[in-house]
Amino acid sequence: MQGPMLESVFGLFSKDLGIDLGTANTLVVARGEGIIISEPSVVAVYKGTNRIVSAGKGEAVGERARQMLGKTPDSIVAVRPLRHGVIADFEICQAMLAYFIQKAHGQSRFARPRLIVAAPSGITTVEKRAVINSAERAGAREVRLIREPMAGAIGCGLPVREPRGSMIVDIGGGTSEVAVLSLDDIVEASSLRTAGDEMNRAVQDHLRQVYNLAIGEHAAERIKIEIGSAYRLDEELVKEVRGKDTVAGLPRSVVLRSEEIREALAPTFQEIVRGIQATLEKLSPELHDDLYETGITLAGGGALIRGLDRLVARETGLPVRRADDPLTAVARGIGMVLEQLDNYWHVLEHAHEFA
Ligand SMILES: Nc1ncnc2c1ncn2[C@@H]1O[C@H](COP(=O)(O)OP(=O)(O)OP(=O)(O)O)[C@@H](O)[C@H]1O
Ligand SMILES: [Mg+2]
Known part of the structure; x- marks a missing residue:
């Protein structure tokens, strides 16, 4: 398809959206508006259903659902529908996408938004279809994929067009x-x-092995972010953490040093x-x-x-x-593609290529 044609297919006046559907975070970008949603990729559903839990004034998706991880009663599960960049739970991923698309699309629900989704470069044809089906069933039409590193590179201003x-x-x-x-x-x-999840696990393993202390995924992530490092620091850091003693079963705290976390992450x-x-x-x-x-x-x-x-x-x-701003590089790249579709149409993957 030629650039100008694609331009007309996507239409100038509709709200074109892009989604960086990440394992950890989902970002939504709207043409002409930039990033409009940035939330953790977490959904809370009633057990055995795909029905999203209602929490207070809204639905338990994103940050609201993330806060429930590890704290839910038996009737509710907080799920991360993506693992290793691919959809692990199709139905729930669809529910999450539908929620974000609706939130981004606001009032104009009669027009189904056109969508560019960033997908990891390594996903298979079957997985690509799963992403597209998920987005279509979630209310999008004309779903196009862009490979995540390509979007990231565009977002970082790398000379992707040059030889x-x-x-x-x-x-x-x-x-x-x-x-x-x-x-x-x-x-x-x-x-x-x-990647990041694996680093969190390494921190959890370290605490369990060295201190007999069990901590949650989120606590491990906090440790990684606050005192994690890959190279000797000019000033090494410490952090006190609380967890559950795996022997006594009681709460206990320890003081961690950045050196030991670096070793655990190495x-x-x-x-x-x-x-x-x-x-x-x-x-x-x-x-x-x-x-x-x-x-x-x-x-x-x-x-x-x-x-x-x-x-x-x-x-x-x-x-x-x-x-x-490395967390938004992919979303910003998709945003740039949305702004200049006739320039960038050939970096998109076309559905018919893997239908
Ligand atoms: N300051 C920080 N230091 C270290 N790690 C961080 C920091 N901030 C965020 N992270 C980690 O970055 C990861 C999330 O990054 P990002 O949002 O780019 O992933 P994603 O796009 O959702 O995942 P993927 O691309 O694998 O599907 C998490 O593991 C998080 O813990
Ligand atoms: Mg990503």
Whole structure:
């Protein structure tokens, strides 16, 4: 399909939406408005149903549902419908998408919004269909996919259109995506199942093994964010945490040092570094040469880990920079595509290609 045609297909006056459907966070961007929704990808449903729990004045999706994780009575389950970047619970994902689409679309519910969804580069054709079906049943039409690293690279302002290689490493909740882009396409990519969730688990394991202390996923994430690091810190940090003693079954607190958390997280960083190195090995000498100038850009929430840029630079010998506002890079990229569809139509994947 040609650019101008696609432009007319998408229409200038309707509310075109884009969704970064992430394992940890879902962001919705509207053409001409930027990011309008940013919430955790969590839904609370009544057990055995796909009915979203109503909580106070609204429905338990996003932040409201996240607060329920680990605290629900038997009749309610708080679920994260995506794991490792793909839909693990189709029906609930659909309910979540429907909620976000409706919220974003506001009053004008008679017109079904057109939608661009960012999908991990590694997903299979079947999984792509699942994303599209989910979005269509949730009320969207003309769903187009864009590969997540492509959207991220556009959002980071990388020269994706030029015959010049650049690399993005998007470390999300469920997946870390390593991709090299040139001439509007992905030259080389790999999708690792080691990302933020895995780091949280490493923190939980550490506390259990060293202190016999059990903590929840969210508490582990707080520790990672507050004192986690990938490289020696100028000033090391400490944090007091409370948990449940796994022997006595009672509440107890310990004081953690950033050094021990860095050590606990090290295997996940090594995994990510290995993924980057494996991708580099596959590149032509010309692309290698480009990367000495364009470097590696870190995006996704995991890019915020202290010192990860330094670690990756040391291990690859390439210049590394962290994207500005890495949590919104993919959504901002989709936003730019929505604004300039005739410029970017060929970075979208077309449904008929995998129907
Ligand atoms: N300051 C921080 N330091 C370290 N990690 C962080 C920080 N802020 C957020 N994160 C982590 O980033 C992850 C979420 O990032 P992001 O929103 O990019 O993921 P996602 O797009 O939902 O996931 P995916 O792309 O894998 O589907 C979470 O694991 C979160 O704990
Ligand atoms: Mg993501």
